Amino acid sequence: CMIPMPLDFQKYGTSSCCSKKICNGCNYANQMREAEKKLQHSCPFCRKPVPFTKGQGDKQFLKRIAANDPVGMHLKGIQQYLKGDYRSAFEYYTRAAELGDAAAQYELGRLYEFGKGVEKDEGKAIHHLEEAA
Numbered sequence: 472c473m474i475p476m477p478l479d480f481q482k483y484g485t486s487s488c489c490s491k492k493i494c495n496g497c498n499y500a501n502q503m504r505e506a507e508k509k510l511q512h513s514c515p516f517c518r519k520p521v522p523f524t525k526g527q528g529d530k531q532f533l534k535r536i537a538a539n540d541p542v543g544m545h546l547k548g549i550q551q552y553l554k555g556d557y558r559s560a561f562e563y564y565t566r567a568a569e570l571g572d573a574a575a576q577y578e579l580g581r582l583y584e585f586g587k588g589v590e591k592d593e594g595k596a597i598h599h600l601e602e603a604a
Contacts, residue, residue: 472497489517490535490542541572548578557588568599577603 476483476492483494493515501515512521522528535543548563561582567575580599583592 485542485546486514486516486521488514488519488521488531490540490546491516492542539566539570541567541570541575544570545572545575545578548575552578552587557582559588561588568602573603576600 472494474494474496476494483492484498485492491514497515502512504510505512513519514521522531532543532546536547544563544567548560548567551557551563552560561579564575564578564582568579576599580596580603582588583596583599585591589595
């Protein structure tokens with residue numbers, strides 16, 4: 472569909488195979504299509520089979536990062552941030568931002584604002600937050 476993606480992150484998901492954000496409605500429509508035609512469950516965007524185990528999902532996720540996928544790097548940055556590894560999160564956010572991920576720019580701004588993983592710098596925080604906007 473061409474409906475704009477909702478801002479509420481609970482109304483969409485990110486595919487581990489292609490790192491595309493897919494709204495819950497499109498995901499539901501894909502599930503209905505698969506059930507109707509008795510197809511194997513696949514990604515609504517790229518049609519690759521959905522991983523059945525966490526290990527398979529992690530493997531696909533790492534492939535996205537190795538392919539310099541900005542969304543994959545941003546998501547890895549979030550994982551590192553939640554673990555408390557702010558320096559590693561900074562590195563992933565930086566790589567994603569350099570590849571054009573606006574959400575990663577926002578995260579960089581917040582790291583500089585609060586001095587997590589980097590030296591606190593209001594000027595750099597403002598720069599990254601403006602780039603995100």
